[in-house]
Amino acid sequence: MHIEFKPWEILDRNLFLSARPWFEVWRERVRLPDGRVIPDYYQLVVPDASVVVAITPEQELLTLRQYKHGAGATIWGLPAGFCKNNEHPMDCAQRELLEETGYQAQRWVALGTYVRDANRGGGAVHAFLALNARKVAEPNSDDLEEYRMQCLTMVELLGLIRRRQIKPLGVIAAVLLAHLYLEDQNGAIPGMEGLA
Amino acid sequence: MHIEFKPWEILDRNLFLSARPWFEVWRERVRLPDGRVIPDYYQLVVPDASVVVAITPEQELLTLRQYKHGAGATIWGLPAGFCKNNEHPMDCAQRELLEETGYQAQRWVALGTYVRDANRGGGAVHAFLALNARKVAEPNSDDLEEYRMQCLTMVELLGLIRRRQIKPLGVIAAVLLAHLYLEDQNGAIPGMEGLA
Numbered sequence: 001m002h003i004e005f006k007p008w009e010i011l012d013r014n015l016f017l018s019a020r021p022w023f024e025v026w027r028e029r030v031r032l033p034d035g036r037v038i039p040d041y042y043q044l045v046v047p048d049a050s051v052v053v054a055i056t057p058e059q060e061l062l063t064l065r066q067y068k069h070g071a072g073a074t075i076w077g078l079p080a081g082f083c084k085n086n087e088h089p090m091d092c093a094q095r096e097l098l099e100e101t102g103y104q105a106q107r108w109v110a111l112g113t114y115v116r117d118a119n120r121g122g123g124a125v126h127a128f129l130a131l132n133a134r135k136v137a138e139p140n141s142d143d144l145e146e147y148r149m150q151c152l153t154m155v156e157l158l159g160l161i162r163r164r165q166i167k168p169l170g171v172i173a174a175v176l177l178a179h180l181y182l183e184d185q186n187g188a189i190p191g192m193e194g195l196a
Numbered sequence: 197m198h199i200e201f202k203p204w205e206i207l208d209r210n211l212f213l214s215a216r217p218w219f220e221v222w223r224e225r226v227r228l229p230d231g232r233v234i235p236d237y238y239q240l241v242v243p244d245a246s247v248v249v250a251i252t253p254e255q256e257l258l259t260l261r262q263y264k265h266g267a268g269a270t271i272w273g274l275p276a277g278f279c280k281n282n283e284h285p286m287d288c289a290q291r292e293l294l295e296e297t298g299y300q301a302q303r304w305v306a307l308g309t310y311v312r313d314a315n316r317g318g319g320a321v322h323a324f325l326a327l328n329a330r331k332v333a334e335p336n337s338d339d340l341e342e343y344r345m346q347c348l349t350m351v352e353l354l355g356l357i358r359r360r361q362i363k364p365l366g367v368i369a370a371v372l373l374a375h376l377y378l379e380d381q382n383g384a385i386p387g388m389e390g391l392a
Contacts, residue, residue, distance in 0.1 A: 005341075005342040007268060022315070028280060041265060058332065065199050069226065069315070115267050117313075162376050168311055172368075
C-alpha cells in the first residue's frame with residue numbers, strides 16, 4: 001500500500017474569472033491537514049481533452065506539425081482536442097483523429113487519464129492508442145491553427161524526442177504510454193525495440 | 197527541413213487577471229496568417245519550472261509521494277518547483293532537489309525545455325537528470341503539500357506508469373527523456389533495459 005495523505009478541505013470557492021468555453025479560474029479558501037488556512041489557492045477549470053497515438057498498418061505514427069500560440073512556434077503534436085460538452089473521451093479521440101487527419105482506426109485502446117498540471121488543475125487528459133489507422137476522408141478541422149499531418153516511424157519520433165524537438169510534455173508522455181502498452185501485448189512495432 | 201508556419205500576430209494584449217506570483221491571464225487580440233482576427237485568445241503567464249530525475253549510486257530514482265490539490269489526491273511526483281525570480285533553471289533544479297529530498301547530485305544534465313500546454317502557454321518546464329545523488333541533509337521544504345520521498349527502481353517506476361498510477365504528464369515525459377539520454381550514453385541503468 002502506498003501512503004495516502006489527507007486531501008485539503010475546500011472551505012469555500014469563488015469564480016474569479018470566466019473565459020468560457022475555454023477556462024475558468026476559481027479562488028479557493030482551503031484548510032490544510034495541519035490546520036493552516038490558505039485564503040487564495042487558485043484552480044483552473046478547463047474541459048477535459050483527449051490525445052491520440054495513431055498507428056497505420058505500415059507502422060507509422062500520425063503526427064501533426066502545427067503552429068501553437070502557447071508555444072509561439074511551429075511544433076510537433078499529436079491529434080488531440082477538447083471534449084465537447086459531455087462528449088465521452090473516446091468519442092472525442094475518434095472525432096479529433098477523423099477531423100484533424102481524415103483517418104479512422106480499427107482498434108482503440110484507452111491508455112489512462114492524466115493531469116497536465118497537478119498544482120492548478122486544468123483539465124484531465126485522456127490518452128488513447130488507435131491501431132490500424134487508415135485514411136477514409138480529407139481532414140476537416142475547424143482548428144484556428146495551421147498544421148500539416150506527417151507520418152513518422154517510431155525511430156524518427158524517438159529521434160526527435162532525443163534531439164529535444166518535441167516540446168509538449170503530453171506528447172512525449174503519450175509516446176511512452178503507447179510503447180509500454182504495445183510491449184505488454186507482445187506487439188511492439190518495428191522501431192520500438194530501439195527504445196531500449 | 198520541417199515545415200514552419202507563420203506565427204500569429206499579436207495586435208494587442210491586456211492583463212485580464214493577475215494572481216501573482218502564481219500566474220497571470222492575458223487576453224490577446226491576434227491576427228491569423230489567413231487574415232482572421234481573434235479578439236480574445238487567452239494566454240497564461242506562469243513562472244518557469246524545473247523538474248528533476250535524480251538517480252542514486254544504487255540506481256534508484258527519487259520520487260515523491262505527495263498530495264496535489266490540482267489532482268485532489270495523493271499522487272506520484274518528482275522533485276520540482278518554480279524558478280524563483282530570475283533563478284537559472286539548473287539552480288532551481290538543484291535547490292528543489294536539496295529542499296525537497298535533502299539530496300545533492302554529482303553530475304547534472306539538462307534534458308531540454310518543454311511546454312505544459314501548447315495552447316494556453318503557462319510556463320516552460322526545464323527537465324534535468326541528476327546522477328549520483330546522495331543524501332547530504334534533511335529535507336527542508338516550505339511546500340504547502342504533505343509528501344514523502346520514496347526510492348524506486350526503474351522497473352518499479354515503469355510498472356507504476358504501466359498500471360496508470362503516475363498521473364502528471366510531465367513526470368511520465370521526464371522518465372522517457374532520462375531513459376533516452378542514458379541509453380545514448382551507453383549508461384542505461386539496471387532495469388532500464390526492461391523498457392524495450
